[in-house]
Structure formats: C-alpha cells, structure tokens
Amino acid sequence: MRHQSSKVQALYEHCKTILSPSGSPPPSSQALQKLSSILDTIQPADVGLKEETADDDRGHGFFGTNALSRLARWAQPITYVDIHECDNFTVSFTILGHTSDTTMCIFCFPTSSVIPLHDHPGMTVFSKLLYGSLHVKAYDWVEPPCIIESKEPGYAQVRLAKLEVDKVLNAPCDTSVLYPKHGGNLHCFTAVTPCAMLDILTPPYREEEGRRCTYYHDYPYSAFSVANAPICDGEEEEYAWLTELESPSDLYMRQGVYAGPAIQL
Numbered sequence: 001m002r003h004q005s006s007k008v009q010a011l012y013e014h015c016k017t018i019l020s021p022s023g024s025p026p027p028s029s030q031a032l033q034k035l036s037s038i039l040d041t042i043q044p045a046d047v048g049l050k051e052e053t054a055d056d057d058r059g060h061g062f063f064g065t066n067a068l069s070r071l072a073r074w075a076q077p078i079t080y081v082d083i084h085e086c087d088n089f090t091v092s093f094t095i096l097g098h099t100s101d102t103t104m105c106i107f108c109f110p111t112s113s114v115i116p117l118h119d120h121p122g123m124t125v126f127s128k129l130l131y132g133s134l135h136v137k138a139y140d141w142v143e144p145p146c147i148i149e150s151k152e153p154g155y156a157q158v159r160l161a162k163l164e165v166d167k168v169l170n171a172p173c174d175t176s177v178l179y180p181k182h183g184g185n186l187h188c189f190t191a192v193t194p195c196a197m198l199d200i201l202t203p204p205y206r207e208e209e210g211r212r213c214t215y216y217h218d219y220p221y222s223a224f225s226v227a228n229a230p231i232c233d234g235e236e237e238e239y240a241w242l243t244e245l246e247s248p249s250d251l252y253m254r255q256g257v258y259a260g261p262a263i264q265l
Helices: 007-018 029-041 067-074
Strands: 078-085 090-095 104-109 114-118 124-131 133-141 158-170 176-178 186-191 195-202 215-220 239-245 253-255
Touching (some): 007 029
Antiparallel strands (some): 078 090, 104 195, 114 186, 124 195, 133 158, 215 239
C-alpha cells in the first residue's frame, strides 16, 4: 500500500491539520465531521489488523478447556504499538488497555476483557469499532456538581453522574463521539466478542495541563441519599454515584509491532 493513498495516512494528515496540543482553538464542526467520515471508512486491514473471531479463543490461540488453561487466557497482558508521536498527538495502537498520553490508539479486546471506567477531562474522543461487539457504558457529570462528602476518614467522596450510553455496539457501525461536557465523557468498555476499537483523543492527556486520566467506580443511585437531589422520581436508574479509584494495578502491558502502512511525515 502506498503511503500517500493509505487511509491511516489520510487520517494522520487530517489530525495534523486540525488538532492542537491545547485543543484551542477547537476544530470547526466541518473539520470534525470530516474526521468522523474518514474513520467511518477504515477497516481492520487498513491498520494492519486481522479480524479475530470467537473461534480464535479470545485472540490468543487455543489453550484447552481445563481451569488452568482458562486462567492463562484470561490473564493476557495489554499489547501496545507506538506509531508516531508529536506535540499535537501521539499515534499508537494499544491492545487490551488504556494508555495515559495517546491521542490515536487502537484497542484490541479478547472476549470479556475490560477497560475500566475512566474520564477524558476537557477532551473530545472519536471511537470507531473496527470489528466485533463491544459493550459501552458512559456517563456525564451532573452540573452543577452534586457531591456527597464522606463523614468517615478513609472514605472518598462520591459525585452524581447521568448515564448517557449503555449498549452493545456491533461492527460495522458509525463513529461515535464524546465531548468534554456531553456524549458520555466517562466510559468503560467490555468486550462481548473479540473486537477492536480505534480511538482518537484531542487534545492529548497532559497531567501538567489538568488532563489526567482518572479511574472511577460507579454505585447505583440508591446507594446514597441526598436532600433535594436534582432528579425526578422514576429516573433513578438513569443516574449513578461515581468515586475515584487508584489506577488499576492489573493493567499489565507489553510492546507490540505495528503491521499497518507506515505514516509518511
């Protein structure tokens, strides 16, 4: 595949044109729509991926049916492949996990693997499911903030969030977009089948600029009570209380090799 005609090259060129390290000024709606349109055309082969199936045994080959073999499959590490990095964005391919400073990445999930609930502060995220089925659960913060402070030492506060997405995506499907304040800025993924998701994040995670990736646990609305809650009776299932967590200790990652067309800088 020639560099100048590859879809990943077109994606890189458009990102380079419209994205900035700070996200300011924001891209125009037309530029963002074009980005979605490019993503809509990308197939697994365009980025060097081979579509996995359930028969591929979670994408890691056949290990047998005994308990130890099943455990070995369930404990597969994250594999990540860096493609390009600059001040505006990093192009990387990530398998089974979440990197803290990338703007373009692919997540390849074996069945039942999970990326925990996490946020994208001040960021816009484009997500394109390349193959397979993926359950997405996403929230947005309720504004103004509704926070319950813990009265006991050692217990974190909880903050009210509204459920925006709770569904299974099946490829092929359109690119989905989340924004800083709406569209499900806090989300988690669970693989229903082997699947791959291409994400573009803008601007990148930058902790020194206030864009730190934070993980959360969600509690049902009924788990806490608050006077004058800003919701109506019968809407309780549309809301949850979120509390911050430490970064997951079981996100073990390993380096992989990118097999798609090279990006021409």
